[in-house]
Amino acid sequence: MSDAGDEDDQARLFREAIGQVRRIAPTPTPPRKPRPRPLARMAQADERAAASEFRRALQAMPIGAGDVLSHRVQxxxxGVFNRLRRGQFSVQDELDLHGATAAQAETALRQFLRDAQRSGSACVRIIHGKGLGSQAEIPVLKNVVDRVLRHRSDVLAFHSATPAQGGTGAVVVLLGAR
Structure with a gap:
């Protein structure tokens, strides 16, 4: 029993030594780091498939230097398309692809359209050049621009610019809400 008595004495001495105690309020747990955004795997797969299809289409039917780019969704x-064709829309942003490779142009164009969509731009101009100085026999950037624009769901219509805005070396694009 002396062990139990010694323990009681030690506990009593300890309490006398430290004095009065008060309970501390529990501290809230710190907030957790936000979870990383989920990867859009299906969207990435769709982008890869579209890029593959785009490259096949680019090789199948190239557009010539003097050809007019023109497309509209049904x-x-x-009437709106005819106004676009006549250059009656105010261009809100512009991208110049001169000097870019096909891969650089495709990446820059996709990013430009994404940014234009986010900023609320409804009409943009893309300068691709006529392709007369191209090493290839076809205007590469013009073909890249045509194929990318045709495969985007946010592009309502596009048409080569009026002569005063760059003619067949540029295209004016109408964007819709995504």
Whole structure:
């Protein structure tokens, strides 16, 4: 029993030595780091498939230097498209692809369209050049621009610019809400 008595004495001495105690309020647990955004694997797979299809289409039917780029979705009224063709829309942003390789142009164009969409731009101009100085027999950048624009769901219509805005060396694009 002396062991139990010694323990009681030691506990009593300890309490006397430290004095009065008060309970500390529990500290809240720190917030967790936010979870990383999930990867859009299906969207990435779709992008890869579209890029592959795009490259096949680029090789299948190239557009010539003097050819006019023109496309509209069925839902866009013909009158609106005709206004675009005549250059009656105010261009809100512009991308110049001169000097870019096909891969650089494709990446820059996709990023430019994404940024234009986020900023709310409805009409943009893309300068691709006529391709007269191209090493290839076809205007590479013009073909890249045509194929990318045709495969984007946010592009309502596009048409080669009026002569005053760059003619067949540029294209004016109408963007819709995504």
């Amino acid at each position: 839902a866009l009224p013909v």
